[in-house]
Amino acid sequence: MSPTLTGLQQPSPAAFQSFRIGFDPRDIPCVMASWEEIFRSQQWVEGKFTRLFEDKWATWNGLPAVATSSWAGAAMACLDYFGLKGKQVLCPTNTFMATPLSVLKVGGEVVFGDCNREDLCLSYEAVVLAAKQHPDLAAVWLVHIGGHIAFDVERIAAFCRERGIVLLEDCAHAQGASWHGNKPGTWGDAGAYSFYGTKTISTGEGGMLVSKHPELIEFARRYRNYGKPSYEVEGLNYRMSEFTAALGVVQTDRLEEIVAWKDRVAREVLHPRYAQRVQLPEGMVSGWYKYIVFEPIERSTGKVYDQLCHTILKYPGSFPNSEWVARNHWCVPLYYHPDLTDEGVRA
Numbered sequence: 001m002s003p004t005l006t007g008l009q010q011p012s013p014a015a016f017q018s019f020r021i022g023f024d025p026r027d028i029p030c031v032m033a034s035w036e037e038i039f040r041s042q043q044w045v046e047g048k049f050t051r052l053f054e055d056k057w058a059t060w061n062g063l064p065a066v067a068t069s070s071w072a073g074a075a076m077a078c079l080d081y082f083g084l085k086g087k088q089v090l091c092p093t094n095t096f097m098a099t100p101l102s103v104l105k106v107g108g109e110v111v112f113g114d115c116n117r118e119d120l121c122l123s124y125e126a127v128v129l130a131a132k133q134h135p136d137l138a139a140v141w142l143v144h145i146g147g148h149i150a151f152d153v154e155r156i157a158a159f160c161r162e163r164g165i166v167l168l169e170d171c172a173h174a175q176g177a178s179w180h181g182n183k184p185g186t187w188g189d190a191g192a193y194s195f196y197g198t199k200t201i202s203t204g205e206g207g208m209l210v211s212k213h214p215e216l217i218e219f220a221r222r223y224r225n226y227g228k229p230s231y232e233v234e235g236l237n238y239r240m241s242e243f244t245a246a247l248g249v250v251q252t253d254r255l256e257e258i259v260a261w262k263d264r265v266a267r268e269v270l271h272p273r274y275a276q277r278v279q280l281p282e283g284m285v286s287g288w289y290k291y292i293v294f295e296p297i298e299r300s301t302g303k304v305y306d307q308l309c310h311t312i313l314k315y316p317g318s319f320p321n322s323e324w325v326a327r328n329h330w331c332v333p334l335y336y337h338p339d340l341t342d343e344g345v346r347a
């Protein structure tokens with residue numbers, strides 16, 4: 001049942017504008033029951049709830065999934081699996097520092113690229129330019145900025161396939177997103193999610209790797225656990241605890257509802273107010289991690305990123321679209337408040 005939004009137009013400045021973690025208090029009893037079971041089971045890691053979270057995520061995502069302690073575990077497993085040490089990897093400069101730092105940590109060389117103004121994500125032109133300037137370009141980190149899918153994902157994926165370039169999708173913002181039903185992580189060789197505290201759905205800390213390559217999935221299961229049991233894989237500890245996984249289970253069940261709720265607020269309340277916003281192409285669903293506009297607004301949560309990564313890392317280069325984006329976008333607060341539904345629930 002689609003939630004109704006009685007009260008959204010009227011109460012307080014607009015209740016959905018005050019920060020709230022992407023979590024539904026109706027799920028607390030279920031989480032507590034799972035935790036009770038975990039306490040009694042004497043298995044606090046690598047157990048039933050980790051598998052259940054992975055299975056549910058795999059069903060939503062349409063790809064096999066491996067849970068990790070954060071985005072970093074999933075990202076490092078991908079980069080190590082594809083042997084990117086000493087190789088050139090293209091990253092957008094308009095992203096969180098996690099993206100280029102993951103490349104540097106595996107001993108790769110970061111090449112920065114520009115974004116589109118329309119979607120804030122790495123552009124097709126930037127990928128073509130990087131491949132021309134760096135004929136040995138081995139991989140691309142495509143970051144789905146803000147909760148929608150990068151508009152150039154199809155063309156970038158086709159280009160990378162043709163050239164034998166590994167395509168990794170940074171899906172840290174992209175929970176709940178899809179394009180014509182296709183989910184993040186399905187265009188490239190792998191996708192890495194974050195369930196950090198501010199994300200559309202959160203487990204406090206947590207990550208998930210998805211991939212169409214069964215060998216990478218197997219590799220990641222060992223990678224997150226110091227390479228156990230055979231130690232052929234040189235991983236470290238990127239395990240998720242069972243308590244976190246139990247949260248992930250209810251969160252995955254709630255994902256579509258949370259996104260549908262935010263989508264209704266976006267369409268019914270925010271779109272009429274903000275003409276200059278990210279305009280989603282036909283068939284695209286955003287998870288609404290951020291609601292991004294290209295006009296200064298009175299009440300904003302600030303920018304997705306106001307500092308570009310190449311500037312922070314003191315790399316040379318000119319990235320005019322990214323510089324424009326950093327100056328000219330703002331985020332309208334949009335947080336999930338299930339108590340604003342008509343379902344009789346008050347948090």
Ligand SMILES: Cc1ncc(COP(=O)(O)O)c(C=O)c1O
Nearest residue numbers: 070071072096098172194195196
């Ligand atoms: C684009 C992007 N990539 C990676 C990360 C890192 O995620 P985590 O905090 O789970 O390591 C974040 C975190 O917010 C992010 O925004």
